Amino acid sequence: MTTNNASDAIKRIIENEIDILLTDVMMPGISGFELSEKVNHVFPEIKIILMTGYDLQRKSPFPVLHKPFKNNELEIMLKEDKIEIFK
Numbered sequence: 150m151t152t153n154n155a156s157d158a159i160k161r162i163i164e165n166e167i168d169i170l171l172t173d174v175m176m177p178g179i180s181g182f183e184l185s186e187k188v189n190h191v192f193p194e195i196k197i198i199l200m201t202g203y204d205l206q207r208k209s210p211f212p213v214l215h216k217p218f219k220n221n222e223l224e225i226m227l228k229e230d231k232i233e234i235f236k
Contacts, residue, residue: 153177155184162188167195169227174201174213185211198226 150165152158154177162170170188174181185197189211199209202216212226 155179155181158184159187162192162195169196169198171198171200171223174199174205175203182207182209196227198223 150161150167152161155172156178158170158172161167170185172181172184176184179187181199181201185199188195189197197211199211199213200216200218201213205213214222214226
């Protein structure tokens, strides 16, 4: 599922069971960092991956994919963390 902003993402996460949150660092409203921290606090079982096209100015507690990235880079990251996309 996709959303346009962090507020919608939080609503969807509460309403639906998800395994992975793939979020951009730069978003309208709150940042991907803030969204990730909130989600991780309430739902620590959700795997979080950040995406960015910029050089990060802070260290991330979550894995980061630098855009543009190839699909296999995401697949490799998910496999390294033993995340099953389809159950």
